[in-house]
Amino acid sequence: MSIPTLKNLNIVQTVVDWLDERVPVKAAVEFAGHKEVPVHKHSIWYYMGGIAALFMGIQFATGFLLMFHYVPTFEGAYASVQAINMQVPFGWLIRSMHSWGANVFILVLFIHMFSTYFMKAYRAPREFTWLSGLGLVGIAMVFGFTGYMLPMDEIAYFATKVGVDVAGESPFIGPYLAEFVRGGSEIGQVTMNRFFTLHVIALPLAMMGLFGLHATLIQLQGISEPESIQKLPKAERKYEKFFPDFIKKDVFVWFAVFVGFMLLVTMRPFGLGPQVDPAAMAPIGIKPEWYFLSQFQALKLFPAKILFFDGVHVAMVFIGTVFGSLAVVPILDSTGKIPFISKFATVYGVIFLIGWLFLTIWGSL
Amino acid sequence: MTTEQDSSKTNESQNNPQGGYDLDSPEVSFSRRAFFGGMIALGGGLWALLVGGTPILSFLWPKKSEVVTVTEMTFEKNLKDFPVGESKNFMFGSIPALLIHDTNGKLSVFNAKCSHLGCTVGYQKDKDVIYCACHGGTYDPNTGKNIAGPPPAPLKPLVADVAADGTITIKIA
Ligand code: FES
Numbered sequence: 001m002s003i004p005t006l007k008n009l010n011i012v013q014t015v016v017d018w019l020d021e022r023v024p025v026k027a028a029v030e031f032a033g034h035k036e037v038p039v040h041k042h043s044i045w046y047y048m049g050g051i052a053a054l055f056m057g058i059q060f061a062t063g064f065l066l067m068f069h070y071v072p073t074f075e076g077a078y079a080s081v082q083a084i085n086m087q088v089p090f091g092w093l094i095r096s097m098h099s100w101g102a103n104v105f106i107l108v109l110f111i112h113m114f115s116t117y118f119m120k121a122y123r124a125p126r127e128f129t130w131l132s133g134l135g136l137v138g139i140a141m142v143f144g145f146t147g148y149m150l151p152m153d154e155i156a157y158f159a160t161k162v163g164v165d166v167a168g169e170s171p172f173i174g175p176y177l178a179e180f181v182r183g184g185s186e187i188g189q190v191t192m193n194r195f196f197t198l199h200v201i202a203l204p205l206a207m208m209g210l211f212g213l214h215a216t217l218i219q220l221q222g223i224s225e226p227e228s229i230q231k232l233p234k235a236e237r238k239y240e241k242f243f244p245d246f247i248k249k250d251v252f253v254w255f256a257v258f259v260g261f262m263l264l265v266t267m268r269p270f271g272l273g274p275q276v277d278p279a280a281m282a283p284i285g286i287k288p289e290w291y292f293l294s295q296f297q298a299l300k301l302f303p304a305k306i307l308f309f310d311g312v313h314v315a316m317v318f319i320g321t322v323f324g325s326l327a328v329v330p331i332l333d334s335t336g337k338i339p340f341i342s343k344f345a346t347v348y349g350v351i352f353l354i355g356w357l358f359l360t361i362w363g364s365l
Numbered sequence: 366m367t368t369e370q371d372s373s374k375t376n377e378s379q380n381n382p383q384g385g386y387d388l389d390s391p392e393v394s395f396s397r398r399a400f401f402g403g404m405i406a407l408g409g410g411l412w413a414l415l416v417g418g419t420p421i422l423s424f425l426w427p428k429k430s431e432v433v434t435v436t437e438m439t440f441e442k443n444l445k446d447f448p449v450g451e452s453k454n455f456m457f458g459s460i461p462a463l464l465i466h467d468t469n470g471k472l473s474v475f476n477a478k479c480s481h482l483g484c485t486v487g488y489q490k491d492k493d494v495i496y497c498a499c500h501g502g503t504y505d506p507n508t509g510k511n512i513a514g515p516p517p518a519p520l521k522p523l524v525a526d527v528a529a530d531g532t533i534t535i536k537i538a
Contacts, residue, residue: 158484165482183427279456281487282498300500304517
Protein backbone atom coordinates (compact mmCIF):
# COMPACT_ATOMS: atom_id res chain seq x y z
CA MET A 1 0.00 0.00 0.00
CA SER A 2 1.47 3.26 -1.04
CA ILE A 3 1.18 6.13 1.34
CA PRO A 4 0.14 9.23 -0.59
CA THR A 5 2.89 11.75 -0.53
CA LEU A 6 2.14 15.44 -0.61
CA LYS A 7 3.15 15.45 -4.20
CA ASN A 8 0.82 12.86 -5.61
CA LEU A 9 -2.10 13.66 -3.35
CA ASN A 10 -4.65 15.58 -5.34
CA ILE A 11 -6.81 17.03 -2.62
CA VAL A 12 -9.62 18.17 -4.89
CA GLN A 13 -9.76 14.80 -6.57
CA THR A 14 -9.80 13.00 -3.27
CA VAL A 15 -12.58 15.15 -1.87
CA VAL A 16 -14.64 14.80 -5.03
CA ASP A 17 -14.17 11.04 -5.02
CA TRP A 18 -15.09 10.81 -1.37
CA LEU A 19 -18.17 12.90 -1.94
CA ASP A 20 -19.16 11.11 -5.11
CA GLU A 21 -19.32 7.82 -3.27
CA ARG A 22 -21.96 9.35 -1.08
CA VAL A 23 -23.69 11.93 -3.28
CA PRO A 24 -23.73 11.48 -7.07
CA VAL A 25 -21.93 14.77 -7.79
CA LYS A 26 -20.15 13.55 -10.87
CA ALA A 27 -23.39 12.43 -12.44
CA ALA A 28 -24.95 15.83 -11.73
CA VAL A 29 -22.04 17.73 -13.27
CA GLU A 30 -22.05 15.36 -16.20
CA PHE A 31 -25.77 15.91 -16.65
CA ALA A 32 -25.42 19.68 -16.52
CA GLY A 33 -22.55 19.48 -19.00
CA HIS A 34 -24.65 17.64 -21.54
CA LYS A 35 -27.60 19.91 -21.21
CA GLU A 36 -27.97 22.37 -24.03
CA VAL A 37 -29.99 25.50 -24.44
CA PRO A 38 -31.23 26.44 -27.90
CA VAL A 39 -29.91 29.72 -29.26
CA HIS A 40 -32.22 31.68 -31.57
CA LYS A 41 -33.97 35.01 -31.88
CA HIS A 42 -36.53 34.18 -29.16
CA SER A 43 -33.89 33.02 -26.67
CA ILE A 44 -34.31 36.12 -24.57
CA TRP A 45 -37.51 34.69 -23.09
CA TYR A 46 -35.53 31.82 -21.63
CA TYR A 47 -34.21 34.20 -19.00
CA MET A 48 -37.64 35.02 -17.58
CA GLY A 49 -38.01 31.84 -15.56
CA GLY A 50 -34.62 32.44 -13.99
CA ILE A 51 -35.51 36.04 -13.18
CA ALA A 52 -38.75 34.83 -11.59
CA ALA A 53 -36.73 32.39 -9.49
CA LEU A 54 -34.43 35.24 -8.46
CA PHE A 55 -37.41 37.25 -7.21
CA MET A 56 -38.78 34.24 -5.41
CA GLY A 57 -35.47 34.13 -3.58
CA ILE A 58 -35.62 37.86 -2.82
CA GLN A 59 -39.14 37.42 -1.43
CA PHE A 60 -38.12 34.52 0.80
CA ALA A 61 -35.07 36.34 2.13
CA THR A 62 -36.70 39.73 2.76
CA GLY A 63 -39.88 38.12 4.12
CA PHE A 64 -37.81 36.13 6.56
CA LEU A 65 -36.08 39.32 7.72
CA LEU A 66 -39.32 41.27 8.06
CA MET A 67 -40.70 38.66 10.44
CA PHE A 68 -38.14 39.71 13.03
CA HIS A 69 -39.86 43.07 13.40
CA TYR A 70 -43.39 42.62 12.18
CA VAL A 71 -46.10 42.10 14.80
CA PRO A 72 -49.03 40.09 13.47
CA THR A 73 -51.77 41.58 15.61
CA PHE A 74 -54.83 43.46 14.49
CA GLU A 75 -53.95 46.36 16.77
CA GLY A 76 -50.17 46.31 16.51
CA ALA A 77 -49.47 45.45 12.90
CA TYR A 78 -49.73 48.96 11.50
CA ALA A 79 -47.44 50.43 14.11
CA SER A 80 -44.89 47.67 13.58
CA VAL A 81 -44.79 48.25 9.82
CA GLN A 82 -44.49 51.96 10.49
CA ALA A 83 -41.56 51.25 12.79
CA ILE A 84 -39.96 49.03 10.16
CA ASN A 85 -40.33 51.88 7.68
CA MET A 86 -39.09 54.66 9.94
CA GLN A 87 -37.09 53.36 12.91
CA VAL A 88 -35.52 49.99 12.25
CA PRO A 89 -32.16 50.53 10.53
CA PHE A 90 -32.61 49.72 6.86
CA GLY A 91 -36.13 48.53 7.65
CA TRP A 92 -37.44 50.74 4.87
CA LEU A 93 -35.08 49.01 2.47
CA ILE A 94 -36.09 45.48 3.41
CA ARG A 95 -39.79 46.34 3.33
CA SER A 96 -39.44 48.25 0.09
CA MET A 97 -37.67 45.25 -1.44
CA HIS A 98 -40.39 42.91 -0.22
CA SER A 99 -43.33 45.02 -1.39
CA TRP A 100 -41.81 46.04 -4.70
CA GLY A 101 -40.43 42.55 -5.06
CA ALA A 102 -43.91 41.07 -4.85
CA ASN A 103 -45.06 43.31 -7.68
CA VAL A 104 -42.05 42.66 -9.88
CA PHE A 105 -42.18 38.93 -9.14
CA ILE A 106 -45.75 38.71 -10.37
CA LEU A 107 -44.96 40.86 -13.40
CA VAL A 108 -42.06 38.60 -14.35
CA LEU A 109 -44.23 35.53 -13.79
CA PHE A 110 -46.82 36.97 -16.17
CA ILE A 111 -44.18 37.69 -18.82
CA HIS A 112 -42.72 34.22 -18.34
CA MET A 113 -46.17 32.69 -18.59
CA PHE A 114 -47.19 34.53 -21.73
CA SER A 115 -43.85 33.97 -23.45
CA THR A 116 -44.01 30.21 -22.84
CA TYR A 117 -47.63 30.29 -23.95
CA PHE A 118 -46.89 31.95 -27.25
CA MET A 119 -43.81 29.80 -27.86
CA LYS A 120 -46.16 26.86 -27.24
CA ALA A 121 -43.73 25.41 -24.76
CA TYR A 122 -46.69 23.78 -23.01
CA ARG A 123 -46.94 21.07 -25.66
CA ALA A 124 -46.31 17.39 -24.96
CA PRO A 125 -44.38 16.24 -23.02
CA ARG A 126 -44.38 19.51 -21.07
CA GLU A 127 -48.02 19.74 -19.98
CA PHE A 128 -47.16 19.32 -16.32
CA THR A 129 -44.49 21.98 -16.55
CA TRP A 130 -47.15 24.35 -17.82
CA LEU A 131 -49.71 23.38 -15.20
CA SER A 132 -47.22 23.57 -12.34
CA GLY A 133 -46.18 27.00 -13.62
CA LEU A 134 -49.78 28.09 -13.68
CA GLY A 135 -50.13 26.82 -10.13
CA LEU A 136 -47.11 28.90 -9.14
CA VAL A 137 -48.72 32.03 -10.60
CA GLY A 138 -51.85 31.21 -8.61
CA ILE A 139 -49.84 30.77 -5.41
CA ALA A 140 -48.01 34.04 -6.07
CA MET A 141 -51.33 35.84 -6.34
CA VAL A 142 -52.60 34.35 -3.08
CA PHE A 143 -49.26 35.40 -1.57
CA GLY A 144 -50.00 38.92 -2.81
CA PHE A 145 -53.51 38.87 -1.43
CA THR A 146 -52.57 37.58 2.01
CA GLY A 147 -49.51 39.81 2.21
CA TYR A 148 -51.61 42.76 1.34
CA MET A 149 -53.56 42.55 4.53
CA LEU A 150 -50.61 42.36 6.87
CA PRO A 151 -49.71 46.10 7.16
CA MET A 152 -53.33 46.86 8.15
CA ASP A 153 -53.57 50.14 6.33
CA GLU A 154 -56.78 51.29 4.70
CA ILE A 155 -56.27 49.43 1.46
CA ALA A 156 -55.33 46.27 3.35
CA TYR A 157 -58.64 46.28 5.15
CA PHE A 158 -60.94 46.91 2.21
CA ALA A 159 -59.03 44.66 -0.19
CA THR A 160 -59.39 41.85 2.33
CA LYS A 161 -63.06 42.63 2.81
CA VAL A 162 -63.82 42.54 -0.89
CA GLY A 163 -61.58 39.54 -1.56
CA VAL A 164 -63.20 37.47 1.16
CA ASP A 165 -66.69 38.56 0.16
CA VAL A 166 -65.96 37.51 -3.41
CA ALA A 167 -65.09 34.05 -2.08
CA GLY A 168 -68.32 34.25 -0.10
CA GLU A 169 -70.30 34.52 -3.31
CA SER A 170 -69.10 31.11 -4.53
CA PRO A 171 -71.97 28.71 -5.15
CA PHE A 172 -73.19 26.54 -2.22
CA ILE A 173 -70.12 26.68 0.00
CA GLY A 174 -69.65 30.47 -0.37
CA PRO A 175 -70.89 31.64 3.02
CA TYR A 176 -69.04 28.84 4.85
CA LEU A 177 -65.90 29.55 2.89
CA ALA A 178 -65.99 33.27 3.72
CA GLU A 179 -66.66 32.51 7.39
CA PHE A 180 -63.80 30.02 7.39
CA VAL A 181 -61.31 32.33 5.71
CA ARG A 182 -62.27 35.25 7.91
CA GLY A 183 -62.43 33.08 10.99
CA GLY A 184 -65.69 34.72 11.96
CA SER A 185 -68.24 37.13 10.66
CA GLU A 186 -65.97 40.18 10.71
CA ILE A 187 -62.35 40.78 9.83
CA GLY A 188 -60.30 40.75 13.01
CA GLN A 189 -57.45 39.12 14.86
CA VAL A 190 -58.51 35.64 13.81
CA THR A 191 -58.41 36.70 10.16
CA MET A 192 -54.99 38.12 10.71
CA ASN A 193 -53.68 34.85 12.24
CA ARG A 194 -55.01 32.96 9.27
CA PHE A 195 -53.55 35.25 6.66
CA PHE A 196 -50.22 35.46 8.45
CA THR A 197 -49.91 31.69 8.84
CA LEU A 198 -50.79 31.16 5.20
CA HIS A 199 -48.38 33.84 4.09
CA VAL A 200 -45.36 32.72 6.08
CA ILE A 201 -45.80 28.93 6.34
CA ALA A 202 -48.33 27.32 4.06
CA LEU A 203 -47.75 29.28 0.87
CA PRO A 204 -43.93 29.18 1.03
CA LEU A 205 -44.04 25.39 1.47
CA ALA A 206 -46.51 25.02 -1.37
CA MET A 207 -44.45 27.27 -3.58
CA MET A 208 -41.19 25.46 -2.85
CA GLY A 209 -42.80 22.10 -3.54
CA LEU A 210 -44.38 23.16 -6.80
CA PHE A 211 -41.27 25.04 -7.87
CA GLY A 212 -39.25 21.91 -7.19
CA LEU A 213 -41.49 19.96 -9.50
CA HIS A 214 -41.44 22.71 -12.14
CA ALA A 215 -37.66 22.99 -12.13
CA THR A 216 -37.10 19.23 -12.09
CA LEU A 217 -39.37 18.78 -15.09
CA ILE A 218 -37.47 21.45 -16.97
CA GLN A 219 -34.17 19.73 -16.17
CA LEU A 220 -35.49 16.35 -17.24
CA GLN A 221 -37.17 17.46 -20.44
CA GLY A 222 -34.75 20.11 -21.54
CA ILE A 223 -35.72 23.52 -22.80
CA SER A 224 -38.42 23.62 -25.42
CA GLU A 225 -37.85 25.18 -28.82
CA PRO A 226 -40.51 27.20 -30.58
CA GLU A 227 -42.09 25.55 -33.61
CA SER A 228 -40.42 27.89 -36.08
CA ILE A 229 -37.02 26.77 -34.81
CA GLN A 230 -37.92 23.08 -34.66
CA LYS A 231 -38.76 23.24 -38.37
CA LEU A 232 -35.27 24.41 -39.30
CA PRO A 233 -32.80 21.85 -40.62
CA LYS A 234 -30.52 20.46 -37.94
CA ALA A 235 -27.48 22.28 -39.27
CA GLU A 236 -29.12 25.68 -38.79
CA ARG A 237 -30.14 25.11 -35.21
CA LYS A 238 -27.69 26.44 -32.68
CA TYR A 239 -27.18 25.41 -29.09
CA GLU A 240 -25.03 26.41 -26.21
CA LYS A 241 -24.03 24.49 -23.16
CA PHE A 242 -26.26 25.07 -20.16
CA PHE A 243 -23.23 24.80 -17.95
CA PRO A 244 -21.23 26.99 -18.02
CA ASP A 245 -22.28 29.10 -21.05
CA PHE A 246 -25.94 29.74 -20.36
CA ILE A 247 -25.44 29.95 -16.61
CA LYS A 248 -22.82 32.66 -17.09
CA LYS A 249 -25.24 34.81 -19.05
CA ASP A 250 -28.00 33.98 -16.62
CA VAL A 251 -25.93 35.25 -13.73
CA PHE A 252 -25.16 38.41 -15.66
CA VAL A 253 -28.87 38.98 -16.36
CA TRP A 254 -29.66 38.41 -12.68
CA PHE A 255 -27.08 40.93 -11.72
CA ALA A 256 -28.39 43.54 -14.17
CA VAL A 257 -32.00 42.99 -13.10
CA PHE A 258 -31.03 43.15 -9.46
CA VAL A 259 -29.24 46.46 -9.92
CA GLY A 260 -32.27 47.90 -11.71
CA PHE A 261 -34.51 46.58 -8.98
CA MET A 262 -32.40 48.10 -6.23
CA LEU A 263 -32.56 51.46 -8.01
CA LEU A 264 -36.34 51.30 -8.00
CA VAL A 265 -36.47 50.11 -4.40
CA THR A 266 -34.22 52.87 -3.08
CA MET A 267 -35.44 55.73 -5.25
CA ARG A 268 -39.11 54.97 -4.64
CA PRO A 269 -39.37 53.35 -1.21
CA PHE A 270 -42.66 51.55 -0.84
CA GLY A 271 -45.12 53.65 1.16
CA LEU A 272 -47.72 52.85 3.77
CA GLY A 273 -51.30 54.13 3.56
CA PRO A 274 -53.23 55.65 6.46
CA GLN A 275 -54.15 53.29 9.28
CA VAL A 276 -57.46 51.54 8.86
CA ASP A 277 -60.48 52.90 10.68
CA PRO A 278 -63.14 50.19 10.54
CA ALA A 279 -65.91 52.77 10.89
CA ALA A 280 -64.77 54.99 8.03
CA MET A 281 -66.09 54.68 4.51
CA ALA A 282 -63.90 53.10 1.88
CA PRO A 283 -61.65 55.89 0.56
CA ILE A 284 -62.61 57.31 -2.82
CA GLY A 285 -60.40 55.95 -5.57
CA ILE A 286 -59.46 52.82 -3.64
CA LYS A 287 -57.93 50.18 -5.90
CA PRO A 288 -56.27 46.83 -5.49
CA GLU A 289 -52.71 46.15 -6.64
CA TRP A 290 -52.32 46.18 -10.40
CA TYR A 291 -52.42 42.40 -10.76
CA PHE A 292 -55.97 42.32 -9.43
CA LEU A 293 -57.15 45.31 -11.47
CA SER A 294 -58.65 43.26 -14.31
CA GLN A 295 -60.84 41.27 -11.92
CA PHE A 296 -61.66 44.47 -10.06
CA GLN A 297 -62.75 46.22 -13.25
CA ALA A 298 -64.87 43.21 -14.24
CA LEU A 299 -66.60 43.29 -10.85
CA LYS A 300 -67.35 46.97 -11.40
CA LEU A 301 -68.77 46.42 -14.87
CA PHE A 302 -71.24 43.67 -14.09
CA PRO A 303 -74.59 45.22 -13.09
CA ALA A 304 -76.58 44.15 -10.05
CA LYS A 305 -78.78 41.75 -12.00
CA ILE A 306 -78.29 39.96 -15.29
CA LEU A 307 -81.55 38.24 -16.24
CA PHE A 308 -82.32 36.18 -13.14
CA PHE A 309 -78.80 36.05 -11.88
CA ASP A 310 -76.91 38.23 -9.47
CA GLY A 311 -74.30 40.25 -11.33
CA VAL A 312 -71.60 39.17 -8.88
CA HIS A 313 -72.24 35.52 -9.62
CA VAL A 314 -72.08 36.06 -13.34
CA ALA A 315 -68.90 38.09 -12.88
CA MET A 316 -67.34 35.30 -10.83
CA VAL A 317 -68.24 32.61 -13.34
CA PHE A 318 -66.82 34.85 -16.04
CA ILE A 319 -63.56 35.54 -14.21
CA GLY A 320 -63.22 31.90 -13.18
CA THR A 321 -63.79 30.63 -16.72
CA VAL A 322 -61.39 33.08 -18.27
CA PHE A 323 -58.55 32.28 -15.89
CA GLY A 324 -59.40 28.57 -15.87
CA SER A 325 -59.09 28.54 -19.63
CA LEU A 326 -55.35 29.03 -19.22
CA ALA A 327 -55.23 25.49 -17.91
CA VAL A 328 -57.55 24.07 -20.55
CA VAL A 329 -56.57 25.66 -23.87
CA PRO A 330 -52.89 24.57 -23.75
CA ILE A 331 -53.94 21.03 -22.91
CA LEU A 332 -56.26 20.96 -25.92
CA ASP A 333 -53.33 22.08 -28.04
CA SER A 334 -50.87 19.71 -26.37
CA THR A 335 -50.29 17.50 -29.39
CA GLY A 336 -49.84 20.50 -31.65
CA LYS A 337 -51.05 18.27 -34.47
CA ILE A 338 -54.43 19.85 -35.06
CA PRO A 339 -53.81 23.06 -37.02
CA PHE A 340 -57.18 24.54 -36.16
CA ILE A 341 -56.68 24.16 -32.41
CA SER A 342 -53.11 25.37 -32.66
CA LYS A 343 -54.27 28.51 -34.43
CA PHE A 344 -57.12 28.91 -31.97
CA ALA A 345 -54.73 28.71 -29.02
CA THR A 346 -52.60 31.49 -30.49
CA VAL A 347 -55.56 33.73 -31.27
CA TYR A 348 -57.07 32.99 -27.88
CA GLY A 349 -53.83 33.99 -26.20
CA VAL A 350 -53.75 37.27 -28.09
CA ILE A 351 -57.37 38.05 -27.21
CA PHE A 352 -56.74 37.10 -23.59
CA LEU A 353 -53.68 39.32 -23.38
CA ILE A 354 -55.37 42.30 -25.02
CA GLY A 355 -58.52 41.90 -22.93
CA TRP A 356 -56.50 41.58 -19.76
CA LEU A 357 -54.36 44.61 -20.57
CA PHE A 358 -57.45 46.61 -21.50
CA LEU A 359 -59.28 45.82 -18.25
CA THR A 360 -56.13 46.38 -16.21
CA ILE A 361 -55.50 49.80 -17.71
CA TRP A 362 -59.16 50.74 -17.52
CA GLY A 363 -59.25 49.63 -13.90
CA SER A 364 -56.26 51.81 -13.10
CA LEU A 365 -57.88 54.98 -14.44
CA MET B 366 -54.91 -34.41 -26.76
CA THR B 367 -53.79 -32.30 -23.97
CA THR B 368 -54.75 -29.19 -25.89
CA GLU B 369 -58.20 -30.51 -26.48
CA GLN B 370 -58.66 -31.36 -22.87
CA ASP B 371 -57.52 -27.92 -21.82
CA SER B 372 -59.79 -26.11 -24.18
CA SER B 373 -62.74 -28.22 -23.16
CA LYS B 374 -61.99 -27.44 -19.55
CA THR B 375 -61.96 -23.73 -20.32
CA ASN B 376 -65.20 -23.97 -22.20
CA GLU B 377 -66.75 -25.87 -19.40
CA SER B 378 -65.76 -23.32 -16.82
CA GLN B 379 -66.89 -20.41 -18.96
CA ASN B 380 -70.25 -22.01 -19.38
CA ASN B 381 -70.45 -22.76 -15.72
CA PRO B 382 -74.10 -22.06 -14.99
CA GLN B 383 -73.52 -21.06 -11.37
CA GLY B 384 -70.37 -18.96 -11.27
CA GLY B 385 -69.95 -17.89 -14.87
CA TYR B 386 -66.19 -17.42 -14.42
CA ASP B 387 -63.38 -19.61 -13.41
CA LEU B 388 -62.22 -17.88 -10.30
CA ASP B 389 -58.91 -19.69 -10.40
CA SER B 390 -57.90 -18.43 -13.84
CA PRO B 391 -55.00 -16.01 -13.58
CA GLU B 392 -56.82 -13.06 -15.20
CA VAL B 393 -59.79 -13.30 -12.91
CA SER B 394 -57.79 -13.64 -9.74
CA PHE B 395 -55.60 -10.76 -10.86
CA SER B 396 -58.52 -8.43 -11.46
CA ARG B 397 -60.12 -9.56 -8.26
CA ARG B 398 -56.95 -8.82 -6.38
CA ALA B 399 -56.70 -5.45 -8.06
CA PHE B 400 -60.30 -4.77 -7.19
CA PHE B 401 -59.83 -5.62 -3.53
CA GLY B 402 -56.56 -3.73 -3.46
CA GLY B 403 -58.33 -0.73 -4.92
CA MET B 404 -61.13 -0.98 -2.40
CA ILE B 405 -58.71 -1.20 0.48
CA ALA B 406 -56.78 1.80 -0.82
CA LEU B 407 -59.98 3.77 -1.29
CA GLY B 408 -61.36 2.75 2.08
CA GLY B 409 -58.04 3.53 3.74
CA GLY B 410 -57.90 6.89 2.02
CA LEU B 411 -61.40 7.80 3.11
CA TRP B 412 -60.69 6.61 6.62
CA ALA B 413 -57.50 8.69 6.79
CA LEU B 414 -59.35 11.69 5.43
CA LEU B 415 -62.07 11.31 8.01
CA VAL B 416 -59.83 10.56 10.95
CA GLY B 417 -57.28 13.19 9.97
CA GLY B 418 -59.67 15.69 8.43
CA THR B 419 -62.29 15.87 11.15
CA PRO B 420 -60.05 17.04 13.97
CA ILE B 421 -58.06 19.35 11.70
CA LEU B 422 -61.11 20.97 10.18
CA SER B 423 -62.83 21.28 13.56
CA PHE B 424 -59.65 22.73 15.01
CA LEU B 425 -59.58 25.39 12.31
CA TRP B 426 -63.29 26.09 12.18
CA PRO B 427 -64.02 29.53 13.61
CA LYS B 428 -65.90 29.51 16.85
CA LYS B 429 -69.07 31.54 16.98
CA SER B 430 -67.68 35.02 16.78
CA GLU B 431 -68.35 37.22 19.72
CA VAL B 432 -70.18 39.93 17.89
CA VAL B 433 -70.67 42.87 20.10
CA THR B 434 -74.40 43.05 19.77
CA VAL B 435 -75.74 46.43 20.55
CA THR B 436 -79.42 47.16 20.26
CA GLU B 437 -79.31 50.80 21.16
CA MET B 438 -76.75 53.56 21.54
CA THR B 439 -76.62 57.28 21.97
CA PHE B 440 -75.11 59.11 19.02
CA GLU B 441 -72.06 61.20 19.84
CA LYS B 442 -73.60 64.47 18.65
CA ASN B 443 -76.76 66.36 19.50
CA LEU B 444 -79.15 67.15 16.62
CA LYS B 445 -78.27 70.84 17.08
CA ASP B 446 -74.67 70.10 16.09
CA PHE B 447 -75.68 67.90 13.21
CA PRO B 448 -77.22 70.18 10.57
CA VAL B 449 -78.85 69.20 7.27
CA GLY B 450 -76.31 67.77 4.85
CA GLU B 451 -74.15 66.47 7.65
CA SER B 452 -73.26 62.77 7.81
CA LYS B 453 -71.19 60.52 10.03
CA ASN B 454 -69.72 57.04 9.78
CA PHE B 455 -69.53 55.34 13.16
CA MET B 456 -69.50 51.91 14.79
CA PHE B 457 -72.79 50.52 16.03
CA GLY B 458 -71.42 47.67 18.10
CA SER B 459 -69.38 45.71 15.61
CA ILE B 460 -71.17 46.96 12.52
CA PRO B 461 -70.20 50.08 10.63
CA ALA B 462 -73.12 52.49 10.43
CA LEU B 463 -73.90 55.72 8.61
CA LEU B 464 -76.11 58.53 9.87
CA ILE B 465 -77.23 61.23 7.45
CA HIS B 466 -79.20 64.36 8.09
CA ASP B 467 -80.72 64.28 4.67
CA THR B 468 -82.05 67.02 2.45
CA ASN B 469 -85.64 66.32 3.54
CA GLY B 470 -84.55 67.25 7.02
CA LYS B 471 -84.98 63.64 8.08
CA LEU B 472 -82.37 61.55 9.87
CA SER B 473 -81.57 58.37 7.95
CA VAL B 474 -79.36 55.73 9.43
CA PHE B 475 -78.13 52.55 7.79
CA ASN B 476 -75.89 49.61 8.29
CA ALA B 477 -73.03 50.93 6.12
CA LYS B 478 -72.02 47.54 4.72
CA CYS B 479 -72.38 47.66 0.95
CA SER B 480 -74.70 44.94 -0.34
CA HIS B 481 -72.24 44.21 -3.15
CA LEU B 482 -69.01 42.99 -1.56
CA GLY B 483 -69.09 44.48 1.88
CA CYS B 484 -67.11 47.73 1.70
CA THR B 485 -68.16 50.58 3.94
CA VAL B 486 -70.32 53.17 2.18
CA GLY B 487 -70.36 56.91 2.86
CA TYR B 488 -72.44 59.96 2.11
CA GLN B 489 -71.43 62.29 -0.72
CA LYS B 490 -72.88 65.66 0.05
CA ASP B 491 -72.25 67.32 -3.32
CA LYS B 492 -74.04 64.59 -5.26
CA ASP B 493 -76.53 63.79 -2.48
CA VAL B 494 -75.97 60.05 -2.76
CA ILE B 495 -74.59 57.28 -0.62
CA TYR B 496 -71.53 56.03 -2.44
CA CYS B 497 -69.40 52.93 -2.23
CA ALA B 498 -65.88 53.63 -3.46
CA CYS B 499 -64.97 49.99 -3.96
CA HIS B 500 -66.87 49.42 -7.21
CA GLY B 501 -68.88 52.61 -7.54
CA GLY B 502 -72.23 51.46 -6.06
CA THR B 503 -74.73 54.24 -5.33
CA TYR B 504 -77.69 54.31 -2.94
CA ASP B 505 -80.50 56.76 -2.26
CA PRO B 506 -79.68 58.65 0.97
CA ASN B 507 -83.33 58.86 2.03
CA THR B 508 -84.32 55.25 1.53
CA GLY B 509 -81.07 53.33 1.21
CA LYS B 510 -82.28 51.88 -2.08
CA ASN B 511 -79.57 50.79 -4.49
CA ILE B 512 -79.80 53.08 -7.51
CA ALA B 513 -76.68 52.50 -9.59
CA GLY B 514 -73.67 50.26 -9.98
CA PRO B 515 -73.21 46.67 -8.90
CA PRO B 516 -75.00 46.53 -5.50
CA PRO B 517 -77.87 44.03 -5.74
CA ALA B 518 -79.89 45.16 -2.71
CA PRO B 519 -80.69 48.21 -0.58
CA LEU B 520 -78.73 49.06 2.54
CA LYS B 521 -80.09 47.57 5.75
CA PRO B 522 -81.83 50.28 7.76
CA LEU B 523 -81.32 51.22 11.40
CA VAL B 524 -83.54 53.63 13.33
CA ALA B 525 -82.70 57.09 14.69
CA ASP B 526 -84.90 58.54 17.43
CA VAL B 527 -84.59 62.15 18.49
CA ALA B 528 -85.50 63.16 22.04
CA ALA B 529 -86.92 66.59 22.93
CA ASP B 530 -83.47 67.86 23.91
CA GLY B 531 -81.99 66.78 20.56
CA THR B 532 -80.26 63.65 21.80
CA ILE B 533 -80.06 61.13 18.97
CA THR B 534 -80.54 57.46 19.81
CA ILE B 535 -79.65 54.78 17.25
CA LYS B 536 -81.57 51.51 17.46
CA ILE B 537 -81.81 48.32 15.52
CA ALA B 538 -84.78 48.29 13.15
S1 FES C 1 -68.49 46.64 -2.39
FE1 FES C 1 -69.72 48.35 -2.70
S2 FES C 1 -69.85 48.50 -4.80
FE2 FES C 1 -68.68 46.70 -4.54
